[in-house]
Amino acid sequence: LSGTAAYDQLCAHLRELAALEQVAGLLTWDQETQMPKRGAAQRAEASGAVAAAAHRLRVDPRIPEWAAAAEGCAPGRAGRVNVAEALRLHRRALRVPASLAADLGRAAAQGQVAWDAARRRSDFAKFVPALSRIVELKRAEADCLTDAGGDPYDALLEEYEPGIASRDVANLFDQLRPGLRDLRARIAAVAGPDRPGQARGRFPAEAQIALSRRLADVFGFDWSAGRLDLAVHPSASGTRGDVRITTRVNPDDPFESLYSTIHELGHGRYEQSLPEIQVLMPAGTAASMGVHESQSRLFENQFGRSRAFCDWLHGALRDAFGDTGLDSPDALYRAVNAVRTGFIRTEADEVHYNLHVMMRFDLERALIRKELEVAELESAWNDRFWQDFGREVPDAGRGVLQDVHWAVGLFGYFPTYTLGNLYAAELHRALCADLPDLGERLAAGDLGPVLDWLGDRVHRQGRLWPPAELIARACGRPADPATLLDYLETKYAGLYDV
């Protein structure tokens, strides 16, 4: 087998694997948007069968053989990334015994059911057995993936954010926390518990969906390569020529679907703009979950919640719903940037959001490193919430039980949310420097030059660079927590006069 032929065979194998992963994503999308309710049991078997088929491709012993034979023949940086990623996925899959992977799959399914029941009763004790089992299995998985002396949490983090160690994440977060706590406290002292004027009126589902579609046009979503549907949870799935976004509609609050949609459009536009030549290849995938989240947060916050964009949005809201009581772009800007110390991460404003994420990171890292046990988790959560947010958690439903992540074994995922915010702030700083008319463009709902800039520097780079390097190349300097803090200080000092 020649080196080139070996590389070609490796690529065909990787495309087959990626195609199965796309099928897995489609099965989830279908389940959330199309599947009749009695299809659930069969769907679980279908998803399991596709996962098993993908696992078989990952552990194929020909992968290291092809990779060795292709040495020096893989074309360019993309070729080297494809070979390296193939080996990394192969080694990860081999290190976790099939029985452990199967146990994890079952524990995650049971975990979701147990979490759901416990959350409805706000009773953490009910969830302790299932969560303990998951933590035990995730610790075992992390041990399988960790070399002697390594931090076991890093192996889990690597799945979502390759190329960064958790001590570096902790270091970044340590630089962010004091400033965020301080800003939060200053605003809380003047803002009071009530939100400023929210939108009032009637917000029919059809009008909300129509507005979401208009937003998709503004944010460059390609309808010939994607779709938008309603679901219980907003999401984005699929890649390149078939990207599917879901949003939800709250009849009392148009901003819920509006900003969910803009957020998912950030993910969707990224996937649609990945390099076509590397479609279904590792080099053609998103750089990391953190970089993915940087796109969604940039769209949602730095663009969608900017004063400039509120000029455009104010007109669009009037077109969609008539009078909303928000009688100027300024009033709209205040409404969509209201700061309030709530308990729920997914409802948090820009000031509080990262405080939520960073406490979850510390707690889940301690769990995996065996510095914390599940039985102590609720009190650890509540203590930490008091420190960071200055409020008592009233019940587990609004505390430790609020997120599904741990219930289904997603450890190592949370920190990518705040890494995304760090990257988004740095990209925004660079964009403002490169595009002096950014504000006028946003006010006019014209994101063309912005999308071109992101396409060149982020989207079409695929996975060519580790996340931090990708951002540094795009922005001319590494992401700095001070940039995010400066952005928040400037914005919220202006809004709250603090």
Next chain:
Amino acid sequence: LSGTAAYDQLCAHLRELAALEQVAGLLTWDQETQMPKRGAAQRAEASGAVAAAAHRLRVDPRIPEWAAAAEGCAPGRAGRVNVAEALRLHRRALRVPASLAADLGRAAAQGQVAWDAARRRSDFAKFVPALSRIVELKRAEADCLTDAGGDPYDALLEEYEPGIASRDVANLFDQLRPGLRDLRARIAAVAGPDRPGQARGRFPAEAQIALSRRLADVFGFDWSAGRLDLAVHPSASGTRGDVRITTRVNPDDPFESLYSTIHELGHGRYEQSLPEIQVLMPAGTAASMGVHESQSRLFENQFGRSRAFCDWLHGALRDAFGDTGLDSPDALYRAVNAVRTGFIRTEADEVHYNLHVMMRFDLERALIRKELEVAELESAWNDRFWQDFGREVPDAGRGVLQDVHWAVGLFGYFPTYTLGNLYAAELHRALCADLPDLGERLAAGDLGPVLDWLGDRVHRQGRLWPPAELIARACGRPADPATLLDYLETKYAGLYDV
């Protein structure tokens, strides 16, 4: 490994295989109803990856080992069917070399494109190279699957209709053909080329879809286990808890969607009513494509086009569309049973339909048996059409190019349509005997007892019996071509006074 454990492992393997086959069906449904147009290339890779994964499960060498170890331990008839089907699928998959299977997949994809282009120009010569390649590969596949001295066409037929030899099919068809030719000619002599009064008026798409939903209720479709969507081609896919039907809407002719829907509901109700305990197991699948078609044709023709059901349908049409110009159930009955010698199988009435199918069977069987070459196919088609239908084929688009089956390698499928009609007529005879008030029920749109009868005797039998035996057990006697001829004679002698 104990016999019981071996059987359990074999079952888990078979469920995984069936789950992947369900995924393949879902990918097709999604492609027809949901997928954005630029998703086609990725979808082809996804479908290929799922097909390859299913193939790997079929050729797993543990299948014969499990089957041998489970000898005598498989529970009941269903257990024996599961083991036998596992071995049959395994042997078939092993006998066709992977390279031939891959060539067939590619040739089918290219064949569809070539057929589409040739059909648009009505130019069979343009299609000859692609079809020749497919026939060559299907002949090779049939040879792989055929023991020395066997009929190669039988191996292809077995894929869709297990347990029947093509000489038996030919024998059944020989008994049917003279009566059908004779009935057709007698009607043509009095009917003229024009259809009797068709529906007139406006038929908005929404009203057609609402009527389709009402029909789904009448024909026992379980909405908690299925859905109905619009697509270019009517279809039914999925099984048990997740059955998906598509229909199409012709703004000028409400009967197109109406009878397409009823037809697909026959398929859908069958899949929803298969034995739950055997879901995703061979014993829990439909008995054959012929039996499947018997359910759809029974729903469509013996029920949906009956004089009694026209009492109910006449009211439902008035509810949906107001005045259609069909001012009585009798007028409706004549309109939906109009006989006309057309060229297109899918538009054919009950009298002509089987003549279409039987000529395709003879032609495709001759192709596979190397008694006919592709270059001679168009003239063979046109000669035969003259014999059976008494009209000259005006062009290839209305002749040899009308159906997609051969373009994508579906040889052996056509005869199941007429086997389905034979079975449907026999089931109808038995139903009339067992349910003396069948006519009153149909007139009232109450199919409860009919659905119970079919559920007991056909649907919940799954694949426990070979098709002919299943029908014989359900009806108390084997399917007889005379039953179908009697049904058609009685119905159409009354309608056309011949």
